[in-house]
Each structure stands twice: as C-alpha cells, then as structure tokens.
Amino acid sequence: xxQTKRIIALAAVFGALFLTLAVRLINIQLHNxxxxxxxSQEGKIKxxxxxxxxxxxxxxxxxxxxxxxxxxxVEFVKDPSEGKTTYPxxxxxxxxxxxxxxxxxxxxxxxxxxxxxxxxxxxxxWGGVTGEAAASREKRWREDMYxxxxxxxxILFEKLKERYAIPAATPYEEAYKxxxxxxxxxxxxxxxxxxxxxxxxxxxxxxxxIEMRAMDLPGTQISExxxxxxxxxxxxxxxxxxxxxxxxxxxxxxxxxxGYLR
Numbered sequence: 001x002x003q004t005k006r007i008i009a010l011a012a013v014f015g016a017l018f019l020t021l022a023v024r025l026i027n028i029q030l031h032n033x034x035x036x037x038x039x040s041q042e043g044k045i046k047x048x049x050x051x052x053x054x055x056x057x058x059x060x061x062x063x064x065x066x067x068x069x070x071x072x073x074v075e076f077v078k079d080p081s082e083g084k085t086t087y088p089x090x091x092x093x094x095x096x097x098x099x100x101x102x103x104x105x106x107x108x109x110x111x112x113x114x115x116x117x118x119x120x121x122x123x124x125x126w127g128g129v130t131g132e133a134a135a136s137r138e139k140r141w142r143e144d145m146y147x148x149x150x151x152x153x154x155i156l157f158e159k160l161k162e163r164y165a166i167p168a169a170t171p172y173e174e175a176y177k178x179x180x181x182x183x184x185x186x187x188x189x190x191x192x193x194x195x196x197x198x199x200x201x202x203x204x205x206x207x208x209x210i211e212m213r214a215m216d217l218p219g220t221q222i223s224e225x226x227x228x229x230x231x232x233x234x235x236x237x238x239x240x241x242x243x244x245x246x247x248x249x250x251x252x253x254x255x256x257x258x259g260y261l262r
Contacts, residue, residue, distance in 0.1 A: 053226050057240055066240045068226040072207050074101065075195035076219050078185055088165035090219050094181050095174065097198060097210070097220045104206050106199050112180040113141050114153045116172055122153040129250055137253060144187050201227055 056067040074097065078090055098108050117123045126137050142149055147156050157179075161168070164182045166175050184196040198220075207222050214220075230240065246252055252262060 054228065059236075063232075065232055065236055066228060066230050069229045071201040071225050071227045072204070073197050073223050073225050074106075074199040074202055074206070074210060075197055075221050075223050076181055076185070077193070077195035077221065078219055080189075080193060084163075087163070091165050091178060091182075093217045093219050094178050094198075096213075097217055098174070098177050100209060100213075101199050101202070101206065104203070104209075106202055106206060108177055108199055109197060110177045110180040112176050112183055113138075114157050114179075115176065122157055124153055126253075129253055133250070133253055145183070146186075195221065195223065200225070 053068045054066075057065045059065055076090075076094060076097070079086075101108055113124055113126070114122055115125045124134070124138050124141075126134050129137060139149075145160070147159065151159065157175075158168075160179055160182070161170070161175055164179065166178055170178075181196055181198060188194060188196070210217065210220060210222055256262060
C-alpha cells in the first residue's frame with residue numbers, strides 16, 4: 001500500500017514536471033519562437049558597404065570623357081573578437097605599414113583630433129570648425145573615445161598612446177599617424193568588421209610588398225577599388241560632373257547631425 005502511494009506521488013511529481021516543461025517549450029516554440037530566432041540571428045548578420053563602379057562616358061565618336069580605372073588601397077581591420085591584449089600586436093603592424101608606405105613615397109591618411117600647434121602645445125583641431133560647433137564635436141569625440149571629460153589635449157595624447165601600446169619614446173609625427181588609425185577604429189566600432197583605409201591608389205610594388213609580408217602585418221590588407229579618370233580633363237565638366245571626398249568640416253559636421261556617416 002505504501003509502495004503504491006509512493007509510486008503515485010512520484011508519478012504526480014514527474015507529471016507536473018513534464019507539464020511545466022511542455023508549457024515552457026510551447027512558450028518558446030510557438031509564442032516567442034520568432035523573437036528568439038531573430039535574437040539568435042543578430043550576431044550572425046553583418047552589413048558590408050560595397051562601392052559600385054561607375055560607367056564610362058564617351059562623346060558621340062566613342063572617345064572616353066570619363067571612365068573607371070582599377071586601383072588598390074591599403075586597409076587596416078582589427079578582429080572585433082580580440083581584446084585590448086592585442087593592441088601591441090596591431091600597433092606594431094600599423095607602425096610597420098606606415099613606415100613601408102612612406103618609404104615608397106605614399107602619403108598616409110592622418111586626421112587625429114589632437115595635433116601639435118605652431119607654438120608646440122597640443123590642441124584639438126576640427127578642420128577650421130570653431131565656437132559651439134567645435135565644442136560639440138570635442139564633447140562627442142571624448143565620449144566616443146572613452147576619455148576623461150576634463151583632461152587637456154596633451155594629457156589625452158599621452159593617455160591614448162599608453163592605451164594603444166605606443167612606446168613613450170615614439171616621435172610625435174609617428175604617434176600621430178598611428179593614433180589616427182586607432183581613432184577611426186574606435187569611432188566606427190559599431191561596424192568594426194569594415195576596414196579603415198590607410199592609403200589609397202598605391203602602386204603594384206607596394207601591393208606585392210604588403211602581400212609578401214602579410215604574416216608580419218596582422219590587420220593590414222589590400223583591397224581593390226577604382227578611381228575616376230577624366231582624360232580630357234575639364235572638357236564638358238558641366239555635363240560629365242565630378243565626385244570626390246568631401247573636405248569641408250563644417251558641412252560634414254552638419255550632415256553628421258542629420259544622420260549621415262562621415
């Protein structure tokens with residue numbers, strides 16, 4: 001009799017447990033299935049920007065007025081799954097890449113927000129933007145770079161050198177260029193799988209050199225791109241048109257506030 005009651009009690013416990021699991025399974029599969037599926041896919045989908053080529057424009061005799069020409073860019077991309085312990089490795093790679101490019105006579109893109117002024121002091125520079133717009137830009141930069149709200153530029157420069165494992169004895173110009181790359185990495189961290197362009201339209205010798213030293217330059221890569229060629233120069237410029245990188249800081253700041261990416 002006691003054995004029968006025990007069996008009935010165990011059956012009731014297992015029955016209740018099974019019912020609970022069944023209810024939870026139904027809740028997961030049927031009621032919230034789509035929500036959990038969407039959440040599981042969030043980390044698997046990445047959006048990459050691909051630049052399309054532009055068509056060839058010719059005159060009535062078939063003579064080209066504008067066409068695309070293949071070019072190669074040097075890029076840097078940090079593996080987003082790696083943490084701060086890899087900063088020394090990547091900084092050394094950036095340093096070597098910049099040195100190689102400059103030895104080949106190639107200009108490196110540098111636009112770090114803090115620079116040395118004519119009197120030797122450090123200052124924020126926003127490309128001619130001043131007043132309230134500059135203050136707003138600085139505030140946003142400090143937030144995006146995760147630096148102190150009160151530290152002056154010279155202190156921030158040294159702190160960021162330390163953060164990114166740039167040796168203290170590194171000359172200012174070299175440190176400035178390395179920090180320019182890290183700044184772009186940080187400011188675009190929400191799409192960290194997109195590479196940062198270090199130099200554009202490099203020659204094939206540089207492409208070959210970087211490809212041969214790939215194992216020694218983690219994060220550095222070559223990408224194919226195009227440049228627009230106008231063989232007749234200014235002929236029919238009002239019809240053919242021209243598209244280039246925007247350089248006016250004031251306009252870029254205004255467009256950023258409207259939601260455009262730099």
